[in-house]
Amino acid sequence: MNSQNQPDTDTGAHLKEISSFLRHFSVFQETPVEVLKLYAYLSQKVEYSAGETIIQQGRPSDRMYLIMQGKVSICEERNEQHFFLQDLTETELNCFGELALLAKFDWFFSARAITDVTLLSISREAFIKIHERFPEQYPLAVERIVKLRVARFVNQIDYLLDHLPKEAWKECKILTDDTTDTT
Amino acid sequence: MATKTWQKQSDDIPVCQRSLFYWILRKHRGIQLLLLVIILTSLFFRVFPLEMQRRIINEAIHLRDEQLLFLYCGLYIGAVLLAGITKYLINVIQTVLGQKILMEMRTELYHHILQLPLQFYRKMQPGTVISAMTAELNSIGFFLGGALAIPVTSILSFLVFVGFMFTLSPLLTLLSISIYPLELIVIPLLQKRYNRLNKKRIKTTRAMANVVNEAISGIHEIHANAAYDLEEKRMAGFIDRLYSLLKRLLFVKYGIKFANNLFQSVGPFILFLIGGYLAINGQFTLGALVAFLSAYEKVYDPWKEMLEYYQALQDAQVRYKQIMQIFDVEIEHLILPGGRGIIELQGAIELKNVGFTVESGVKLLSNITMQIRPNEQVALVGFSGSGKSTLALLMAQLYKLSSGSLQLDGYDINTMSKADISRNITMIAQHPFIFTGTIRDNLLYSVRAAADGEQEVPARRRIMMTIRDVGLEEDILRFGLNSVIPYERVAPLKRKFLRMRHIIIHELHEDYTKSVEIYDARKFLHYSTLRDNLIFGDSLRGRYTVESMADDHDIMELLTSTGLENELVRLGLAIARVTIELLGEFGDDEFFFRGNPMESGEFERYNSLVQELGDEAPQKKQDRTMFLKLALRFIPGRHNIVTMDPALESAITEARETFLNDIVKVDLETCCHGIEDFQMEQNLLDLPRFEQERDFIAYCPSEYLYSHTLLDNLLFGALKEELRENQHLIENAMDAFRRERLVDEIIDVGLDFNVGSQGDRLSGGQKQKVAIARAFLKQGRILIMDEATASLDNTSQGKIQQVVDKKFRGKKTIIAVIHRLDLTPSYDRIFVLKAGSIIEQGSYDELMAQKGAFYELAKST
The missing domain is CATH 1.20.1560.10 (ABC transporter type 1, transmembrane domain)
Incomplete structure (x- = not known):
């Protein structure tokens, strides 16, 4: 089904460019070329200027974002205050909202543009449509997303624990006591 | 007559x-x-x-x-x-x-x-x-x-x-x-x-x-x-x-x-x-x-x-x-009362031992006795099948009682004509019917139906107020903004629409430039089609559409003389080739064509055309036309499929200038000045009129673009990103319009929205709200609501309940069949029905204190 019989000569340079950009992201590192091209084709470029809200906590999620350029902050809103969790740039941990590809939920964090940013977004609908065509790619995609999520989780927890005052620490006495509730 | x-x-x-x-x-x-x-x-x-x-x-x-x-x-x-x-x-x-x-x-x-x-x-x-x-x-x-x-x-x-x-x-x-x-x-x-x-x-x-x-x-x-x-x-x-x-x-x-x-x-x-x-x-x-x-x-x-x-x-x-x-069935009630005028009721309702039995012999109501005073607000509650809706229908003369008597202000309901009833009683059905036609037609249905013009068509102010009361304003505004308004209808409102455009571009400048790429005659528009870039306007008679441009002598001469024809056909061919290579197996899925100038229905045709051509360039006129069409539909800022040579951008902008100046004779100077004048908050300048070419309307700030929606006209440009919520801009714009009392004009346009066959283009809630507004607009002393708000969300239900409680208090007798008991406290009296009989009655507090059936019912919900 996914065998591409056509010669590759005519592919638009434009799609190739986006594809090779996507290749830099961990989520797409092992994605076959023909699938990657579809992602490139279905992705949309969005620009935000510094200070604008990209994701508003509580609104329904429908897409993930990849940072092409600029800096984005991830915050948690609680009691009408914003708590900083993470800074993202185009180099490291360069995307956010990846869980939106897998499930429908309301955003549990906000994302804001710190500088002027250029993003590439991929909608859940596109993700689903692509995997309807390439079902064998789905497990790999899920695994990649989960790994990305774990990396982010670790990064955020590290930050929180680093900034938690000593008094708020609670030592873990027994192996299976309580789990820390984070986002 | x-x-x-x-x-x-x-x-x-x-x-x-x-x-x-x-x-x-x-x-x-x-x-x-x-x-x-x-x-x-x-x-x-x-x-x-x-x-x-x-x-x-x-x-x-x-x-x-x-x-x-x-x-x-x-x-x-x-x-x-x-x-x-x-x-x-x-x-x-x-x-x-x-x-x-x-x-x-x-x-x-x-x-x-x-x-x-x-x-x-x-x-x-x-x-x-x-x-x-x-x-x-x-x-x-x-x-x-x-x-x-x-x-x-x-x-x-x-x-x-x-x-x-x-x-x-x-x-x-x-x-x-x-x-x-x-x-x-x-x-x-x-x-x-x-x-x-x-x-x-x-x-x-x-x-x-x-x-x-x-x-x-x-x-x-x-x-x-x-x-x-x-x-x-x-x-x-x-x-x-x-x-x-x-x-x-x-x-x-x-x-x-x-x-x-x-x-x-x-x-x-x-x-x-x-x-x-x-x-x-x-x-x-x-x-x-x-x-x-x-x-x-x-x-x-x-x-x-x-x-x-x-x-x-x-x-x-x-x-x-x-x-x-x-x-061959007997008609139950005369249309007009014979030998007397139409009765004007005060709104008293009296039932004595009323019973209702259907033909099969099943008794739906028995021995109902109740007295309702003029202007009293009464709720009928009970389990499903308790007969509360039937009772409401009897009061509206929609069903005929089988036994007992029902009197309105002392008149026997059986002797009253349909004219008497419709003058005095308004009924909102649980599943209201919406007629094919506009929202306005539906809102005014009851009023227009009244014989001899006994009720005047309500003033615009009242219609607007009612629309707000029932919570339809947002919906109708949206319908208005998305309407393509006919020429004759625009004429009297043009000034106001241009003023709205001015507010959006000028006063909301920051939001505006973020989300909209303004129509600027001198610039290449990345978020508009190449056709719009080239023609930069529309013909009222429908000339210069993408479909017809290839057959248009003037256009083709312009494209050929500037060498653009070749370039565009090449671009179209590239789009077709990449699309076919990329989507070869998914040609049937509409989803994959959303960001592509090709439509899924055209895929097969382009596919066989491209296969036929191989590496050759298309020669036949009809083939070239096909690729030209694709190129003309291409939106550089939105269609990912290929990128466009920047040199082509300036060639297109130059061709546009020639087209506007020489072919449709639009004074570009004035058109461009328009933008500056516009943003400098000076007077709006009308373009000098070229009567012979008035068929053509260029995208100039002082022009209303008749083939576009009202929203397009107000934004006067193409949205940069579909994703980005322009809601913010529109909300701010509406606030500004409200301040200048311009918003009613949009609602007026929205009222002409065609609801489709039996209101098919409306949501369930919208239909219900239209029906409620229709009833609110009708003057009458008795209002019967048969679970009228049941299909609305809680906020809307509460809002409408408030209108009933506040605005109609002392003016109308209200009979409301209600399922949600939390809406009942504002009613003067509540009748609880069970299996066709009244088992309890009293105010909310009384019934709650009694701890009887109503209390149980309230507790269980």
């Missing part, structure tokens, strides 16, 4: 009990008399040529008198001509007459049908009514026109021709018509059988109409369950049955025809045999024999007509009776 006619007719026989001939004889007697006179005249002209035939042979030819021959021939042809003309007149008058009678029949029957009680329609399927009112009546109409004239003509012609024959030879006449009585026995026998089959056919056709009607009404369910087979099977039974009935019907029909023909051929046989014998023996002249034969031929025509008439009459009678039979 119309009502007067109805009143007069109420003295007549009820519509459904009239005989078919009642309609024919009741009116149009003058025309019918005229028809008869023409028929008699025509008869003369039909017999006259026969006499001439005889004289030509017997006198002119026999005596060898040329003068006489010319005279008789002249008279013959003259008579034939006049016979033809009179026949034509007869046909015309008959048809017109028939259609006139049919029109009356249909109008009066429809008037009757509309008034039939709701109970009638619980059993009657719509398909039956539709079939009866349309096709079945039509076939009667064909018969009606000739119903009187045909038998009279036929009988008279028959007698005249027989008489003529008799003067020629009494013996031959008697012999030749001796076969007719036989037919009188055979044909009615066949006809009887035909009638029986015909009745069955009508029933089957109706049943079939009902199945189709139900399938279309329930098409959601059918699609959702993929119940195509099931529905087809349901239909197949009827199709088979109808086929077999029609087959048998035709057998009988042609049997009758066969009998007719057979009898007809026996006549000449006898004539030749005996007439010939007589002529040979000199007992009969040759001229007389020729005339006799002609007469025999002619005499058979009216005979055949009589037989056919007999068949048509039988057919029409069967159909007519089948129609009238189903609607």
